[in-house]
Amino acid sequence: MGQTEKLSASLEDYLEAIFEIVSEKGGVRAKDIAAKLSVKAGSVTGALQALAERNYINYAPYEVITLTDQGTAAARQIIRKHEVLKDFFVDILGASPDIAEDGACKAEHVIPDELIDRLVTFAEFVQACPRCGDDWLQHYRQHCYQDTAKAFNDCQACIDNKSSSLKGNQEMIQQAEMCLADVPVGEKCVVKKINRKASATKRLVEMGVSRGSIIEVERVAPLGDPIEVKVKGYHLSIRKDEAACIEVQPS
Amino acid sequence: MSRKTLTVALAGNPNSGKTTIFNALTGARQHVGNYPGVTVERKEGTRTYKGYDIRFVDLPGTYSLTAHSIEEVVARDFIIDEHPDVVVDIVDASNFERNLYLATQLVELKVPLILALNMVDLAEKQGFKFDQEKIGRFFNARVISTVGSKGVGINNLLDTIIEQVEKGDAAPKDAAIHYGDDIEKELEKVMPLVCQEHTLAKKYGARWLSLKLLEQDKEILDKGHSPEVLEAAVASIEHLEKLYGDTPEILVAEKRYGYISGVYEQAVIRTVETRHNMSDWVDKLLLNRVLGLPIFFGLMYLVFKLTFWAGDPFMGYIEAGFEWLGGFISGFWPEGTDSALHSLLVDGIIGGVGGVVVFLPNIILLFLAIAILEDSGYMARAAFLMDRVMKKIGLDGRSFIPMVIGFGCSIPAIMGTRILEDRKSRFATIMVLPLMSCGARLPIYALIIPAFFASHLHGLMMWLIYVIGILLAIILAFILRKTLLKGDTGLFLMELPPYRMPTLRGLMIHMWERSWLYLKKAGTVILFISIVLWALTSYPKVSETELVGLSEYEAQQTELRHSVAGRIGAGMEPAIKLMGFDYRIGTALVGALAAKEVFVSQLGIVYSMGETDEESTTLRQKLAENYTPLQGFCIMLFCLISAPCVATLAVCRRETNSWKWALFQFGGLTMVAYIITVVVYQIGRLFIT
Helix, strand or coil: CHHHCCCCHHHHHHHHHHHHHHHHHCCECHHHHHHHHCCCHHHHHHHHHHHHHCCCEECCCCCCEEECHHHHHHHHHHHHHHHHHHHHHHHHCCCCHHHHHHHHHHHCCCCCHHHHHHHHHHHHHHHHCCCCHHHHHHHHHHHHHCCHHHHHHHHHHHHHHHHHHHHHHHHHHHHHHCEHHHCCCCCEEEEEEECCCHHHHHHHHHCCCCCCCEEEEEEECCCCCCEEEEECCEEEEECHHHHCCEEEEEC | CCCEEEEEEEEECCCCCHHHHHHHHHCCCEEEEECCCCCCEEEEEEEEECCEEEEEEECCCCCCCCCCCHHHHHHHHHHHHHCCCEEEEEEEHHHHHHHHHHHHHHHHCCCCEEEEEECHHHHHHCCEEECHHHHHHHHCCEEEECEHHHCECHHHHHHHHHHHHHHCCCCCCCCCCCCCHHHHHHHHHHHHHHHCCHHHHHHHCHHHHHHHHHCCCHHHHCCCCCHHHHHHHHHHHHHHHHHHCCCHHHHHHHHHHHHHHHHHHHHEEECCCCCCCHHHHHHHHHCCCCCHHHHHHHHHHHHHHHHHHHHHHHHHHHHHHHHHHHHHHHCCCCCCCCCHHHHHHHHHHHHHHHHHHCCHHHHHHHHHHHHHHHHHCHHHHHHHHHHHHHHHCCCCHHHHHHHHHHCCCHHHHHHHHHHCCCHHHHHHHHHHHHHCCCHHHHHHHHHHHHHHCCHHHHHHHHHHHHHHHHHHHHHHHHHHHHCCCCCCCCCCCEECCCCCCCCHHHHHHHHHHHHHHHHHHHHCHHHHHHHHHHHHHHCCCCCHHHHCCCCHHHHHHHHHHHCHHHHHHHHHHHHHHCCCCCHHHHHHHHHHHHCCCHHHHHHHHHCCCCCCCCCCHHHHHHHHHHCCHHHHHHHHHHHHHCCCCHHHHHHHHHHHCCHHHHHHHHHHHHHHHHHHHHHHHHHHHHHHC
16 A cells, blocks of 8 residues: 555645545546645646645646545545544534644644543543533533633632542442441440451451441550450450451441 | 169359259259369269259350350360259359340250249349240240359259159240351251261261361361261351351351241340349449549458458467367377387477468468459459459450469469460460468568568568569460460450359358368378478487587587588588578478478478477577578578479469470479579678678
C-alpha cells in the first residue's frame, strides 16, 4: 500500500477537499478544489499530479477527478481525525466551533493515530463515567467562563460539596474495616470476620465470639491492655492485639 | 440384694459451679488422683443412694471437647473409654448459651445425658425462665435445676440419675445437630469410608468420627485411619473451605452456636432485662481505671499481713508441741547416755519434720486467703489487671495466680500453672516460680535479719529480699521467653465470672487440698532427708580417745568436721569462699538443698546449739560474732535464688514431664545464685571495708 509514503499536510488537505466535494457533487474539477481551499488553480494541478502519482486519485487533464479506493480510505481516516479533534475541542474542552474547526484542521495532519484513539477513549470515559459525567463537564465549562477569583470560590463550594459526600463514602469504608479494638467502651458491635489462624479463630468461636454475635465493650484494664467485653451474656477478657483481628461493625 | 454400682461423670464449664455440686453430692468421701500419663487431676467421690453405689467422677472443667487442651482430651477420653452410666452436664443457667456449647458436643457422643441448670436462682433473678421439657427435647436429655451452693436440687439430681439408669433415655438418641446441607453432604461422603474402619467406627460412632475428621481434630487424625478416609476428609475440607472461606472446624462451631440460639429462642423466656447486676457494680470499683490497681495491691498486702499475723500464735503452739514430744521421747533414755536411736528420733526426725510443720499455720492461712480470692472470682480480675505487665515479660495474666501461691509454697504453685494453656508460657512460669520467696525460706530470713540488722531495718530487709526475688523472676522469665521458650503468648481469652460468695465447704476443701501437699512433703521427702542429713552430720564417728580432754563444745566441733556433711562443707569452701561463706555455712547449705528450712536447724547443729530455731538468740549471737552483715545478706540472697528444694524438683519433673527441665531449673537457679552472690559480696566488700 502507498501508505508507506506519508502525505504532506497540504496534500492531505487536498485529499480531504476532494473527498468532501465528491460526496457533495459526485465528481470534482480542479477549479472546485481551488475554490474550496482558496488557492490558485495552478497550484492545484501540481498537487493533483502528486496525488495521482501516489495512486490516491484518478486524474487526467480536463476530466472529472475521482478517488481511488486507497484515496477514499486515506481521506476517511483524515476526516475521522478531524471530526474527533473537533468534537473533543467543542464537547470536552468547550471551545467555540470556529476555533475548534481551525485547530482540528491543523492538528489532524500531525497527530498520530494512537493519540486519536486515546482521545476518543478519554471523551467516552468522561461522558460515561459516573464520577465525572455531564455535570462534571458542566462545572468545567462554568469554570472556563468565569474569572479566576470567582471560579475559585465556586470551586470551593463544589469541593466542599464533593468532600462531604466523599466523607460519607469513607465512613462506609471505615465501618467495613473497624475492629473490636477500636470500639469505644460502652458501645456494642457485631462481629463480621475474624482474621486469625484457624486454631485461634476456633477458640474464639467456641467462646461465643463468632460471626454475627453481638459484643459490648465493657472496659479497658487500668494499664490499658486487655479489654473486657460482654458476649452471649458473660464477661470475657481479650487482649487488644487479638481484638484488632476481629472485624466488627457498630450495631 | 447386692448393691449395684454406677459411674456418673460430671462435666461442665469452668465456673459453672461443678465443683460445688460435686462436693454437695459426695461430701468428704473424695479421692484425688491423676489421670494416667497426664498431670490432670482426677477427682472421684462416692455416694450411696436408693440401693446404688454411685461413683462420681469430676471431669476437668472445659468449654469444649476438642483436642485443644489436655483437659478437654481427658474429659472426652473418659466419656468414650470408660462409658459412664450417666453424664451430668452442669450448666450455669445465667450463662446459658455458652454453657450449652459443651452440651451440644456431649449429645454427639450419644451419652445418657442429664442437664443440670445450676444457679437457677441467680438466673431467675436476672429474668430468665426456662422451659425444661423443651430444652430436654433439643438435647435428648433429662433437664433439672439446681442451686449447688444451697444444696437445692441435689436429691432431685440423684433421683434423675437413677431414673435415667432404670428407664433409659427420655427420648431416642437419633436426633443430632444438622450442620447445614453443605457440611452434611460432605459428612455423607466421608461416613461410608469411616464405616469400613470397623473398630474405630464401633468405638466412636461413624458420624462423630467423620465430623471430627472434618474438624481436623488432632487426636482423632492420629488414630490410624486408612489413606482413603484421610484423603476424602482432606477433599471435603478443601471443598468447604472454598465454599465458605473458613475451615470446617470454624463452620461447625458456628453451627453449634446457631443451634443453641434456636434452643434459646424456643425454650428461654427473658422477663426483665437487667442491665447491670451486683457483679457489674463490684467490677466498676475493683477494675476501676484509677482505683483498680491500688485496691489490688492493698488486697495482696492484706493477704500477707493476715497470713503472718494470724499464724503466729499457732506456730507457737506447734513448736511447743514438738518440744514436748522431743522431751517425752528423751524420757525413755536415762540422762547422760548416748544412743544413736535417741539422737535420730529427737535431733533428726522431730527436729527436721517439726521445723517444717511449724509453718503449717502460715501456709494454711495463705491458702485460705487464696481460696477466698479464687472462689469469689477475684483471681480472674487479678489476672486481668496484671496481664499487661505479665505480657511484657512474655507471660500471661494468669501466670500471676501461681506466682502469688508461690509465696506460700512452690509445690501447689507449680501445680497451679495448669490453668495456662500455652505450654511455653507455662514452662517459663514454672522455671521462675521458686524465686517467689516461699514460706520455707522465711525462717532463714527470720534468723538472719535480726542477727545482723538494727530493728528499724527489719521490715525493709524483708521487703528487699522479696522484691529481689520478684524482680529476678521477671528478668529470668523475660530471658527465657526470648531464648529457650520463644514464642507467642497464645490467646488470653479468660472468662471473668460473676462474683460469688464462696461457700465455707468449698473454701475448706480448696485450702486443705493445697495444705495437704505441703504437709505431705513434710511427712515424706523431708522426713527422709532429715534422716539422711542426720546421718551425714553424725557419721563417721570420731573415736572416743580423740575426744578425751576436749570441752563439750570442742568435741562437737571435732565430730562435725569429721562427719560426711562437714567434709562436704569443707570441700566446698574454696568455691563458696567467694560468696563470703565458710565451711559451716556450706554444711548448712547441703541441708538446705533438701528443704530450705533445714538450713536453720543445720546451722544450729553446726554451731552445736542443740535445739535451735530462728528465734534462738544464742545462735544469732554466734552468727553476729562470726560474720559481717554483708555475709548475712549474702546468705539470704543465696538461699532465695539457689536451687529449689528436692520436693519442688520432683513436682517440676512431674509437671513438665521431663527431667531435663527439672534439672535445668535446679542447676540454672543455683548458678544464677552463685554468680549474683559472688558479685554482691565482692563489690559489697569494697564499699564496706
